Amino acid sequence: MxxxxxxxxxxxxxxxxxxxxxxxxxxxxxxxxxxxxxxxxxxxxxxxxxxxxxxxxxxxxxxxxxxxxxxxxxxxxxxxxxxxxxxxxxxxxxxxxxxxxxxxxxxxxxxxxxxxxxxxxxxxxxxxxxxxxxxxxxxxxxxxxxxxxxxxxxxxxxxxxxxxxxxxxxxxxxxxxxxxxxxxxxxxxxxxxxxxxxxxxxxxxxxxxxxxxxxxxxxxxSISRVLSLHHIDAMIEGDKAFLRNHTLDVEAAAAQEFRAKSLLRGRAFLVLVQNIKDRSILGTIRTAWGTPSAVGHLSMPIAARANRVIASLRKLIGPQADLTAIDGTTRSRKG
CATH class of the missing domain: 3.90.550.10 (Spore Coat Polysaccharide Biosynthesis Protein SpsA; Chain A)
Structure with a gap:
């Protein structure tokens, strides 16, 4: 049966x-x-x-x-x-x-x-x-x-x-x-x-x-609480494969461009944080100059850590440095 x-x-x-x-x-x-x-x-x-x-x-x-x-x-x-x-x-x-x-x-x-x-x-x-x-x-x-x-x-x-x-x-x-x-x-x-x-x-x-x-x-x-540069690089490569395999309509293509820019900003932010942790003033300036939004316009789960290292950079280059703190939270995705 x-x-x-x-x-x-x-x-x-x-x-x-x-x-x-x-x-x-x-x-x-x-x-x-x-x-x-x-x-x-x-x-x-x-x-x-x-x-x-x-x-x-x-x-x-x-x-x-x-x-x-x-x-x-x-x-x-x-x-x-x-x-x-x-x-x-x-x-x-x-x-x-x-x-x-x-x-x-x-x-x-x-x-x-x-x-x-x-x-x-x-x-x-x-x-x-x-x-x-x-x-x-x-x-x-x-x-x-x-x-x-x-x-x-x-x-x-x-x-x-x-x-x-x-x-x-x-x-x-x-x-x-x-x-x-x-x-x-x-x-x-x-x-x-x-x-x-x-x-x-x-x-x-x-x-x-x-x-x-x-x-x-x-x-x-979870992965999102310890998001690293190689994770973002993997997402960027995954999106490239997605675009090779699928043709998007106008609205979806515009949304994909919006997401792609956010990934690049996120990548720049993590590079910026690492430069600050490494006390690399040149690297910090180069990253911030190339992607200004990486400094003050992202909201992410590592904000508290970022604010701490930004405070360290203020001490390093002077108390009058105009560096905006990173605010906001996101939900955690399991990995």
Missing amino acids: KQDIPDVSFIIAAYNAAATLGKAIDSALAQRGVTVEVIVADDCSADETKAIAESYADRNVRLIALARNGGPSAARNAAISAATGRWLAVLDSDDTVDPDRLRRMISRAEKAGAEIAVDNLRVIRADGTPAETMFAEDALARMPTLTLAAFIRSNALFQTTHNFGYLKPIFQRAFIESHALRFDESLKIGEDYLYLASAMALGGRCVFEPLAGYDYNIREG
């Missing part, structure tokens, strides 16, 4: 996730109104991650053990290739989802004839502060679809506004397979962004579900 095709394949990339994996799997299996399979791709964990996944074998949870550590993209790709569900839902191994999340999202997508759906998120911090919803529900309700241009523009680096790059989409598997779309395994940052951007560039229509159904846990030590 042929096994029924599940409505949803949950894709969980796991690496040393023993402390949180069980909760993630339980939340996936608790979905109401849809049938579910869970695929855990273990990326050569050194803890009990594999054993935890194997303990769910009788509940339609499959374990794929990667032969070598390849990072989250490689793990997700392995799971996607093994998936059988009508929809693919990526779930981070330290996050959870509401019981009605997939029912709501699939219903909204199918009514609209969309290949992609995203919903709101609840942000949960490790310090125990009250959870908050990332986006205002009424704002998302007025924005029934997410366009490629809006998505790209929201992903400009170090902006103060909320970023659609944090969204956790679900994808119609037939659409993904028809385009052989996979995560870029060469990227260690920004791969989620490029995957969704590529799906929309290929013609995938994305609808919003305003309710928050995904619990997004922020942990210390």
Whole structure:
């Protein structure tokens, strides 16, 4: 007898996730109104991650053990290739989802004839502060679809506004397979962004579900809290590959130009900070002169550190130096 095709394949990339994996799997299996399979791709964990996944074998949870550590993209790709569900839902191994999340999202997508759906998120911090919803529900309700241009523009680096790059989409598997779309395994940052951007560039229509159904846990030590020059360089190279593979309409191209400029400003800022830390006056002046906005017009998670090194530079070159402090905060994206 042929096994029924599940409505949803949950894709969980796991690496040393023993402390949180069980909760993630339980939340996936608790979905109401849809049938579910869970695929855990273990990326050569050194803890009990594999054993935890194997303990769910009788509940339609499959374990794929990667032969070598390849990072989250490689793990997700392995799971996607093994998936059988009508929809693919990526779930981070330290996050959870509401019981009605997939029912709501699939219903909204199918009514609209969309290949992609995203919903709101609840942000949960490790310090125990009250959870908050990332986006205002009424704002998302007025924005029934997410366009490629809006998505790209929201992903400009170090902006103060909320970023659609944090969204956790679900994808119609037939659409993904028809385009052989996979995560870029060469990227260690920004791969989620490029995957969704590529799906929309290929013609995938994305609808919003305003309710928050995904619990997004922020942990210390994520890539965005320690953003380095090589991360920005990787994002710039990823964007170049994206542009080689896809043709953008006028609005999306303008948004891409806006994002590209933000990456260059962000790069200049990190170079500026390093010059200040190295007490390189010539390097600092050269970077600030070449990209003035790097000094005072970026809002980023390393602002406190930047202000400290700017204070050091004031001491170095004199108390009357007119150097503007960097203000603002951004949410942390896990890496």
